[in-house]
Amino acid sequence: MSLLEVKNLKKVYSTRFSNQQVQALSNVSFSVEEGEYVAIMGESGSGKTTLLNILASLDKPTSGEVLLNGKDITRIKEKEISQFRRKNLGFVFQDFNLLDTFSIKDNIFLPLVLSKEAYPIMKQKLDNLAPKLGIEKLLEKYPYEVSGGQKQRVAVARALITHPQIILADEPTGALDSKSTDQLLDIFDTINDEGQTIVMVTHSTKAASYAKRVLFIRDGEVFHQLYKGNQTNEEMYQSISDTLTLLATGGK
């Protein structure tokens, strides 16, 4: 059984003031195995953000199901959904989403505090995690005092500290310079090597070239997928570029 199975996902938005309906996802099916590193690519408006929101249980699909370890997350009750998200999913956002009223340390602790963990356990978890991400010297600082790359590593730490089944990353390199992007992608590589499943939505060919598999979405459907196999990052980059060109020129 796959860790994550997406079956016939469909999402239709209807605007409030007219009967006009917008189909964001028409029929999406794919699965993610444990320990995989999957990138989802697509142009703006292709439906990739909608897909991620549904995977994150922030949004509900019109039809279809999303199975995490065989459990349909679209049918989780409203009351349990926050707890479910906290336990099973880790999030990394484009604009970091760190809270400026918390120190770096407290930002990372936030999901654990919400799960009512005891302080010594939280501390131990952080002590294990911080050196891996190179943020052990930042812990007492505040978000406004650190750089964008550092902020994103803190966000990754916050996502990892709960040991989630899947890390969901939404354009994680979108707000970073090239050096920080490299650092972040290396970190994703490392944690993936340690067995962490990652699903990343991205525009960036470079970011996608680090992934083990790339899904291409167009007009609300999975249009194509590429496996990295034994390719180097550079070869993978080339393959992705070719596919994107094909997508853009409209080949079918």
Add this chain to the structure above:
Amino acid sequence: MKTFFYPRLALTNIKKNGKVYIPYLLTSAFTVMMFYLIYSLSVNSGVLKMDAGAQTMSMILGLGVYVVIIFSVIFLFYINSFIIKRRKKEVALYNILGMEKKHVMIMMFCETIVTTLISLAGGILLGVLFSKLMFLLLVKLVGFSTAISIGISTDAIVKTILIYTPIFMVSYLFNVIQIKLANPIELLRGGQTGEKEPKTKWLLTIIGVLTLGGGYFIAQTIEDPATAILLFFIAVILVIIGTYCLFTAGSIAILKMLKANKHFYYQTKHFTSVSQLIYRMKQNAVGLASICILCTCILVMLSSTVSLYSGVQDTANKILDESFQLKFYLDDDNAYPSDKDLKVLYAKLEQQLNRNDIEYTDFVNRRYVIVNTISNKANQVALSDNYGKDAITVIGLTLDEYNRAYHDNQKLAKNEIIMSSNYFQPQKDFQIGKHSFAVKEAVHKPFLLEHEKQVAGKEVAVVFPDTQTLEKTLSVTPEDPHMNYIETLSIQYKDESHAEKANEVLKDCVENEVRQSELSSHYYMESHYSIENMLTQMYGSLFFLGIFLGVLFLMAAILIMYYKQLSEGYEDQKRFEIMQNVGMSKKEVKQTIRSQVLIFFFLPLIVAVIHMAFAFKMIVNMFSFLVLSGPEVFIICTAISVVVLTIIYSIVYILTARTYYKIVRH
């Protein structure tokens, strides 16, 4: 066409910023209205002509005028600074789009003119509408029946315009300076730059603790009413300083300590609240302290003026025992007014009462001396010129006078006396200075004591066997015992329903006699009726002012709260969104919001009630001068004020929390 560009832009701006400007316009119009009301009342000819007591009233109202002006300046500036903070981004945008600062200033000037016009026109219009109502309320409270009414006061309109236009213009200048000092990028970022976590300011915290402690200490330790009035203001200033210091520095110190306590801090409930409150306190401490002070003012004003007003009857009873009192201070040889003249006068007064069908139960005249003493033991007093708290007034009269006045037939041996007291049960003997007397009898006769019902002023009446003993005992100079006597006539009506008429009749008669005969002009007339009238006027207008300013302050407190929550709500939107993304449930968000708003709202009120509790003793002390009905009335009035304020406050809290949650959830 260019000439109309700025005014039009100004109007659009005000319309677009309605959420901010509508409450602002309402506030300023309301403030203007309050000024118009109190000013027009204080100069109203109807009010001035009312009575002798009207002077006190117009003075009290005049005081109110100053309070309203000072308050308006502070408050309007405060609200204005809120608005300009919120609009900085917009101004920056104009800057970037190519408007020079000069143009922005012209635009803002037009806005100021528009808001000033609306505030003044609205305020004065409302003022004219409500002035009649206010006038009626005032008249009702001070117990007048008058045909005079209140119209539109040109004087008040002119004064209102003259006072408020400069206030609005100066706040415009303040805005201009703010805009001038900032550059567009700074303006555009506005509040977005990450704020530093506030540091604990220990010095300020300590100053706060000391000043507040000092204020409380003064309030608790003062015993003497005279010192209380003087020190009250010192205590008030200390408490105000302490409140501001503790809200700004003390709150952060406490929150930081909570944060340092890992077991407490890293709990779901406390985690978000504590960390956010630290930032919020930094921004809002001054506002909260102001609200706290305002609430304290409301409580003090309402409770004290209500208890003054409700104690009028009681106080009047204690100031004067009898319905009507006529007092002559006899001249040096105690010859004038002569017995004969007095006898004629008394006969005429009785005659007048009978002629006018005024029934009376007592008609007593007696001649006595008054000396001041202090007491060492219960049955011992010594002559003194100390008029402090322990002073005891001794009223001395001779046996002949006593037997005559009270139609009695007592006999006294040389060292015997008859006694009466309002504060202790006379014992076997009584010592005045070095003279010891055996107490033959303890009596209670009407008006033998000057203030039988008053507990605060201790009195003893002593009936001596003869004049010689009296003068020898009570004179400060025993070698030349010569004393000035007082002749007092006391009349008690059967009921007070004819009091007004009786007063008039008696007053006319006395004045007539004094003019015609050789009666001394050193006389004083006092009546229960006129005292009650005077007190009603004075305390009634104070009560009116208490309600008036209470409403004004309450409005201020509510508005500060509204503006705070409004700006907080927008700032917190993003924060709560992130928390939900990270896995905070809607329920938890709601809880966090509730506890935060709860602390925010009720902290000032709770501190205000604590202030009130500490001030209590001092206020009771000060009031022992003004109200003689004791602290019970004041306790009840305070309790009622607290309950009423809490109810109004809670309603505003519920509304605000709901709006806030709506903004955040968006």
